[in-house]
Amino acid sequence: xxxxxxxxxxxxxxxxxxxxxxxxxxxxxxxxxxxxxxxxxxxxxxxxxxxxxxxxxxxxxxxxxxxxxxxxxxxxxxxxxxxxxxxxxxxxxxxxxxxxxxxxxxxxxxxxxxxxxxxxxxxxxxxxxxxxxxxxxxxxxxxxxxxxxxxxxxxxxxxxxxxxxxxxxxxxxxxxxxxxxxxxxxxxxxxxxxxxxxxxxxxxxxxxxxxxxxxxxxxxxxxxxxxxxxxxxxxxxxxxxxxx
Amino acid sequence: xxxxxxxxxxxxxxxxxxxxxxxxxxxxxxxxxxxxxxxxxxxxxxxxxxxxxxxxxxxxxxxxxxxxxxxxxxxxxxxxxxxxxxxxxxxxxxxx
Numbered sequence: 001x002x003x004x005x006x007x008x009x010x011x012x013x014x015x016x017x018x019x020x021x022x023x024x025x026x027x028x029x030x031x032x033x034x035x036x037x038x039x040x041x042x043x044x045x046x047x048x049x050x051x052x053x054x055x056x057x058x059x060x061x062x063x064x065x066x067x068x069x070x071x072x073x074x075x076x077x078x079x080x081x082x083x084x085x086x087x088x089x090x091x092x093x094x095x096x097x098x099x100x101x102x103x104x105x106x107x108x109x110x111x112x113x114x115x116x117x118x119x120x121x122x123x124x125x126x127x128x129x130x131x132x133x134x135x136x137x138x139x140x141x142x143x144x145x146x147x148x149x150x151x152x153x154x155x156x157x158x159x160x161x162x163x164x165x166x167x168x169x170x171x172x173x174x175x176x177x178x179x180x181x182x183x184x185x186x187x188x189x190x191x192x193x194x195x196x197x198x199x200x201x202x203x204x205x206x207x208x209x210x211x212x213x214x215x216x217x218x219x220x221x222x223x224x225x226x227x228x229x230x231x232x233x234x235x236x237x238x239x240x241x242x243x244x
Numbered sequence: 245x246x247x248x249x250x251x252x253x254x255x256x257x258x259x260x261x262x263x264x265x266x267x268x269x270x271x272x273x274x275x276x277x278x279x280x281x282x283x284x285x286x287x288x289x290x291x292x293x294x295x296x297x298x299x300x301x302x303x304x305x306x307x308x309x310x311x312x313x314x315x316x317x318x319x320x321x322x323x324x325x326x327x328x329x330x331x332x333x334x335x336x337x338x339x340x
Contacts, residue, residue, distance in 0.1 A: 176282070227281060
């Protein structure tokens, strides 16, 4: 049971079963770890901004660094007009980052290794950006699907291709995060299993691999949060500044 | 006064050094790895979405497997255009 590399992704309910109008709303281990990452983010920001000193303490430094990191990312990719979306992008970035990082701890659960979680996040971004685009530009937003300088004969084909490309955004956004997290954690578990089955004699090589892979996974965990946030910024840029 | 001048020249030298390091690191940082991961999934996702749309329309209009084939190729085209777009974006960012 414990050697099954997919066992770590199992969702089971904690506490009583809650049924609201035919919808299962039970509290599961996935919800528990989402709550944990949310509490961690809140406490980091709370304690980081509690004592505002000129020479920052370590926790204040982390808070300020994450703030400037996201602020710079938004102004670099989406321009100054996207500044008002800072809370949204910051929340997304911190939630994905903390979910990934909490998942790196032994015996924990990686919420972002489930496609439904990442797909929901991506759909929120996708629907939100589309609504923002329509509010900002009205029906002119549909010009996004009509590139400039295309011959009329080719236009129907190009429009369909552009629409497919637009619809592929949430899929690529969610599948990337989910696949990276799941593949990495499965691989870690498989190599961990090799250590046990090869024993004291040959187990050292996979153990070394496990250590190296853990380092790689921490890099990937940060990178995927970064990519998720920067793509949100790029999509926001498309919606705010048409043809730019 | 002499002290202040000394500090300002020191600051200038230090800033130059930082800029040199930044020039060296341009393009070879973690962000490039992120871009590589981004592009590879973008290509695949568009193909998947195109094929799914084709499959759904096929079962709707009962024209199996005509639309599936058409939309598969259109999805591939969309994927390539996705990659082109992000490559353009990267080029623009690199220039700045």
